[in-house]
Amino acid sequence: MAQPYDAGYKLLFSNPEFVRDLLLGFVPQAWVGQVDFDSLQMLNGHYVSEDMQGRCEDMVWRLRLGKDDWVYLYLLLEFQSTPDRFMALRLLTYVGLFWQQLEKQGQLTRDGRLPPVLPLVLYNGLRPWRHSTRLSDVCHPAPPGLQVFQPGFDYLLIDENQYPDSELNGRQNLVAMLMRLEQAQTPQALRVIVDELRGWLTLDDQTPLRRNITRWIIDLIRRRASNGRISPLSDLTEVSTMLAERTETWAEHWVQEGMAKGLEQGRKSQAALLQRLLGKRFGTLPDWAVQRVEEASVEQIAAWAEAIFEGASLDVLLEPGEA
Template structure:
């Protein structure tokens, strides 16, 4: 199989999926907190332009903008969707910029309420990175303290952060929810787990009206999701979810180890990054935690318990990362423990 030259980004893949009203509808139903969501008329979802031109003719674009009716009035709630796979410490500033451009565009187009006012906006940041999001979620936390007299002029723009990996691990999950299925796919730890989710998507998207979304999921699988999990493998163009399901089924055994290896490497890389950013000891702890969790999955709790004190004595992050390779190469628990004892010697 040939190596893929260039893969579409997380951002472009999500734009393809969330260009469908069904995905946005399930995102709102399943993950936006508050009873006010029940007052939204989700059947009125409309896609809006997400590109703007500033007064000095510079082009600016956000990701996706949708609108829908709220309650009995023709009041629109605009939903800004921003997709992130890395942490942006200035996200609140970006959101305020996008919101200002959106409002300028609505004023020019005279798309105001009957009272001549602007609509409320719900900015959503959809994040699927491995690290815990640590950026400020309101603009005021990015601004230095000022005299009390200036408090009234301090911008407070915020956004709703939806951290996919944490949401996918939550005990209570929305049922039959397309966005929840996407989050679980992103957090899946093996091709067997992904197969079960794809099977559910096939069942949910049988209506001919969902043909475009079925195709969008298949394209995302073939061009974004699978290449990220199985780098170096060239995948044929996929346009149907049943093709995805059969491909996973046919290659389940062959891909399982590589899939797990990629997940382990991503986790260990995260530990190394945390070591650089937050101190070496936190990085070591993150790497050890990931290794012990994988040992428990492969060889059971007894081997995991025996591994823990041995790994605790290893302080070289690079050595911990190399043990991740040995974990997947070991055919049994005793072989794995031998590698750990050699590293600890």
């Protein structure tokens, strides 16, 4: 399920500067060096299938690859609470609808073919994305002779929380800065990053970009400082001043949030350990068991760990409501 602040991310990635920095900083592929970033164009993201079931929440950009041809970036901005095992299937459907529209509109390459598409998922959930990005890994193996008819499809996943601050710090990249803002644990740390942005974005033609970033940061602060009211602010300088004035007021709340994140990290570590123990006891875990362990409380995980050698089977041990 999408989070209520998805609109803020879509606002940021409606700026070509963010799309450029996403590709340059987080897509380590040679073709990125061959594109013309001055040609970036955002397209209408509404694609309708034959049964009139449409999609309108995703973003599609195109940019020239080489001299004449276009490459399309299908950017899926869905920030879910849990990773999606079947994301490759969803994206295959979305990209298929997109290609269908391009074919109907005659938007083909010079040799009459469908243009290349990069399906990209930007994920910022707390849980690591452990699922494969390859469609074939969620399909049952086909027998010999049938394999050739199975679709092959991969997508590029960017899991924001897998980038440590040591890797992001010092990079003059807007997407890296976005990740640092989300990972900031105190108002002081957030203000340092805001001041860095102020030093970067000084040109007059960057005014819309500064305004969109300011709106996103205000929304971030509102979520962090749930006990504080924030008046609308128009630029990053006002944000920096406000952070300096309210540091003491918000410090306790942010520390509590940081402690909560620490507890969640501890719970995830315990869940991962239990999964390894269950694997040794019962063999490869089915998806339902992995999900049940990942969603369990610390107390439930401890209870299962204590009973791991008593359960006759995995189903019995992890039966809902049982310890």
